[in-house]
Amino acid sequence: MNFLAQSFSSRQQIQRAVILEAFGNDQVSRAELARVSGLSKQTMSDVFRDLEEDGWLEVVGRTTGTVGRAAAVYKLAPKRALLFGADVGGTKVHAAITDVHGNVLAEREEPTTQDGGVAFCEQILACCRTLAEEAGEPIERIVAGTVGIPGAFDPVRRKLFMVPNIAGLNDYPIEDDLTKRLGFPVRVENDVNMAAKGEMWRGEGQNIPCFAFIALGTGVGMGIINEGRVLSGSRGAAGEISTLPIGGDPFDARNFHAGSLERSVGSIAIRERYEGAGGVQGLTVRDIFDAIDRGDAIASATLTEVARQLAVGIVAICAVLDPQRIVMGGSIGAREELVDRIRQFIPLCTPTPPECVVSTLGRRAGLLGTISQSRDLLLNILQTGDLAKVGR
Structure with a gap:
């Protein structure tokens, strides 16, 4: 992220910029961000303190090998915002909840329902609740999700087509229904596309x-x-x-x-x-x-x-x-x-x-791809959304 090109008009814009920097890097320091942004050290200290109190950042160490006082080094708190992903096939749903870095907190497999679109969306909701319970985290902490399905999702009509192996999903407004039921943004993607994305991320x-x-x-x-x-x-x-x-x-x-x-x-x-x-x-x-x-x-x-x-x-x-x-x-x-x-x-x-x-990656490619897609969705939320409402 180029802080020198950024024009800050509010405290939240500065906070968002810090979070995005932490999202894209393993660690950040307030002293370095103050240097490259041109903002005062006091301003950055206040921003980092607020983000730490709100659970977005956590201290992971201090800088070494530099002249002067060692500076605190931060990273994005892994459980401040959680992600959901599901790789769906004609016979199985393979789903997981992860932290913001994509580390799996809970994972499960179960048979895919063949009772139609409404039943399928209810199954995904129940699966998400079970995973949150197994992870010991409130479902409200999940901020983005992706479901990969063996079919094509038309972004204009916002409906699935070419879904031969799961009953009742053709022409069903699945993305809108899932987002409404789960309470966070959900993307529906082709399962093989998600496997390719998983290979790009970790394969x-x-x-x-x-x-x-x-x-x-x-x-x-x-x-x-x-x-x-x-x-x-x-x-x-x-x-x-x-x-x-x-x-x-x-x-x-x-x-x-x-x-x-x-x-x-x-x-x-x-x-x-x-x-x-x-x-x-x-x-x-x-x-x-x-x-x-x-x-x-x-x-x-x-x-x-x-x-x-x-x-x-x-x-x-x-x-x-x-x-x-x-x-x-x-x-x-x-x-x-x-x-x-x-x-x-x-x-x-x-x-x-x-x-x-x-x-x-084998059969995990699709699941990892949905998690990677959910991370992209989270990044978009961080760039445009109200930080106070994310993961709360």
């Missing part, structure tokens, strides 16, 4: 301004980070690579529901491809992977063909986005047996292959 996308996260399991989806930000598109549907015209006839209306690529590489496609080639009937995808280790040639050929189709999809992505790295995740996408094959195919169809790696 394989750190310090990489442009990369794509591909999740492959029952279906296939992609989250895009471009210039350090999630790319959502005009309707929130950017990254829906399941609909790429690869692996099937794009004019076949049967592909409108799942998409050509998903029908070619998803878990159902893998089982059908394996059985159709003469493989053992009734095996799960995990069983098919295990069969490769036992020398099953049909299983190996099946996985090789899936990797080939995915490589073509990745090359198409690269033609549009030019990502530095592809991060693979999901129950199937994170398997090294598959990623190794993809790495072999990509250089055969592009002279500039991107790096292809496996997510190190």
Whole structure:
């Protein structure tokens, strides 16, 4: 933050600037902020005292190695404002409450309700209350939340669409309902976008301004980070690579529901491809992977063909986005047996292959992404809101 360019007209503006500086740095000192801001040491002392009394700052040490009296060093008090995040799938809700730095205070998993939009929002509210109780913190201390859902959220219509696995959420005004029920601002985002954001925050996308996260399991989806930000598109549907015209006839209306690529590489496609080639009937995808280790040639050929189709999809992505790295995740996408094959195919169809790696966050990527998004929302609240009302 550039204090020299800041024009302060009120005590709260100064307080807000100090909090934002503490939010973006591990620690701050009032003497240093007084120096770079041009404000008097007495003014900064008064501001820091008020923020400390209101619970925003806490002393973590004193400066060393400098001439003169050691100055107190502060950091943002971790529990002054709490965050909520939930990664929602067709079968499970994975949710957590964290402190302002993103450290988990309480975490839980529970089955996803299939009883419609109202029941789903009630479930998220009950989950949030339970987590607050487990963390030993009042729910009023939570100031921002994010829910990642396997679908697209249209920011203009403010409704979800393309939600095939959770009953009653299509066209439901979920973000407005959640914000009203929970009592703090809530953002609804695509789950794979949130996984990409999690990778950018604490995973394989750190310090990489442009990369794509591909999740492959029952279906296939992609989250895009471009210039350090999630790319959502005009309707929130950017990254829906399941609909790429690869692996099937794009004019076949049967592909409108799942998409050509998903029908070619998803878990159902893998089982059908394996059985159709003469493989053992009734095996799960995990069983098919295990069969490769036992020398099953049909299983190996099946996985090789899936990797080939995915490589073509990745090359198409690269033609549009030019990502530095592809991060693979999901129950199937994170398997090294598959990623190794993809790495072999990509250089055969592009002279500039991107790096292809496996997510190190695994199934936690989506949850961490929602927490990171909630931190962004908190930052916006700190920049524009009434500090006295935040977390109270």
